[in-house]
Amino acid sequence: MTVTTTARTSGARITPLAAALIAEVRAVVARGLTPELTAYLAAETLRSYLGNADLLTLDQCEGDPDRYRQHVLHAEEDGSFSVVALVWLPGQRTPIHDHVSWCVAGVHQGEESERRYRLVPEGDAAHLAPTEDVVNPLGSVCGFAPPGDIHEVRNSCTGTAISVHIYGADVLRLGTSIRRVYPRPEGERG
Template sequence: MTTPTGTTASPVTARLAEFVDGVREAVGRGLPPDVTAYLVGERLAPFLGTADLLNPAQRESAPDRYRQHILHAEPDGSFSVVALVWLPGQRTAVHDHVSWCVTGVHEGEEHERRYRLVPDGLTSRLVAVEDVVNPRGSVCGFAPPGDIHRVWNACGSTAISIHVYGADIARLGSSVRRVYELPTSDER
């Protein structure tokens, strides 16, 4: 099925349904966003790299940009599970998010540059604060504010990551709150 935003949703595997049940339990506790992200990350880690997590349609890429597959959107809007499929060289813009987020690398590796927003007179600029390489099996989570970053696939093969957001991405179309087009300094 194609959503209005051009993302895709397709039937879930039994393994993915098991993961979604674990996320539902963690989110249902009603804890603060940072704690929820931590708990969801604990549930995601054992599923990364398993061959039967995604069906073939959920592993499909796009030639011009990374591809988003919506795997699950909870009916009450409390969370969504998305697979992002990245061909070599594909990247995001510098951005932040609408909600807490947990990401895990299912296949390949992702590179990430994290930024800090710094007032600069009457304007602002971004300063790179950390570069991270996330290999297969790695999990990270965060809750806004302070979640400004860029992600890309710098390896020579396809990368797939699983993202869990504390929002209804099927309805919103994206987890991105804001794209930053400010001057950046890659010096830390």
């Protein structure tokens, strides 16, 4: 999967509001709590910033006609977290995937649909079983930590959707927040 990435914060232009969000997330991460609690608190922090027109620059709201686009707003120097804006044009989606670390996502514009899965052991193999379909409207947030974080996300509205994600990893160094991509379950349409 290819994504378009902007420069590390030291070279990227971020808004004062994004800088405030980053400072609040830094304080949450510095507490050294469990991944689950860190994700929960980061989600609560993100909630009050969503939908504010001053959070992202115009460039950070630009999509890509071929795939959803990733704009890295910040990657902490010590690798402890990153803040990313994902821009989705209508119908764009992720593959089914899980993550390298805890993750928080909040819908900043539009609406996103998410299908969540669980891995079901089956002899020497395993298969995915869908567990829940969720529609995430403007302002909604969710946070989770591996394991049990397998999902697919897509833009389910007729316009551009933008979500802000916070990952407990340096996505600039890693190139992505995705740990593993899973094949679509047999019989499930993409």
